[in-house]
Amino acid sequence: MGRLVYTVIASLDGYVADADGGFDWAMPPLDVHAAANAQQREIGTMLLGRRMYDVLVAWEHMPVDGAPEVIREYAELWRATDKVVYSATLDRATSARTRVVRAFDPEAVRELLQASAADVSVGGPTLAANALRAGLVDEIGLFLSPVIVGGGTPALPAGIRLDLELVDERRYSGGVVYLAYRPRRGG
Template sequence: MAKLIYAAIASLDGYTEDADGAFDWSAPDAELHAFVNDLERPIGTCLYGRRMYETMVYWETAPTSGDAADAVVHDYARIWQAAEKVVYSTTLATPTSARTRIERAFDPDAIRQLKETSERDITIGGPALAAEALRAGLVDELHLFHAPIIIGGGKPALPDGLRLPLELLDERRFAGGTVHLHYRIRP
């Protein structure tokens, strides 16, 4: 059975975007990007809300080869292009990337079935969609990357009003100051 994994880069105070919707402070350096690539490499399917998909679809046409200095970026483009994508949106008419389908509503039972039938793990991107999956008890693991910045408000990485027991599986500090915390959600 595949695991459903939520990964997010957040400010130290827990936001994925500031109050104006900006997230430029979260851009990973090469070391962090390579680490994320290795986390994403085994993923078979990515679940996105419309807004996260519109941010990530850049990778559909990003170069997959070229300057060796950009090797980590090219690697991520190949990883993203190879994955299946499911976009949850009531407004998006058609996907603008290959291997992508649109679902009009988030259905926890469909996600349970996807987990049961998938040979590879699944990620869920975007805090609003992840909140639905967390509340439905579907998320198995969290990868939280805390950037060395406090932004004072914005879009929270984790939903309010949710209490989940966690088991710390791993931690890592990156040279740029970002800290990675890997948790399993305990039953």
């Protein structure tokens, strides 16, 4: 059985994109990229919201010859991973190993997790909010960038309470800090 993991790069004040939709401040240093690659190696299926898919699908055909090894590796990992894109408007996926699903169904995700030999990731804060509200997320990982953007798209949803247990913490170059939490289940 796989776990559902939500990992995100966020500003120190908790946003994945600033008020203008920009996230250039979130470009990870190579050691952060290597850590993200290590996590991605454990993922069998990626659940993606439409906007996250639109950003990440560039890896499908991105020329990476001559790029650092971690960049080349991520392109390979992206291409080798199954993907489910949740979108009411996307007609078809433009990447291999990808299917489009019209609406988030917690029971279908539970079934996917039960049948999965590998972990499953959820990408995009709106989709992750749905999974968090449904009690499906087994781990939340935050790569916190040393920047305050003052508003934008929050990494975590409002209106939800989860008691968490810290299970990992790491420091990276450029002042990036990684924190991983698991929701405390039951009383």
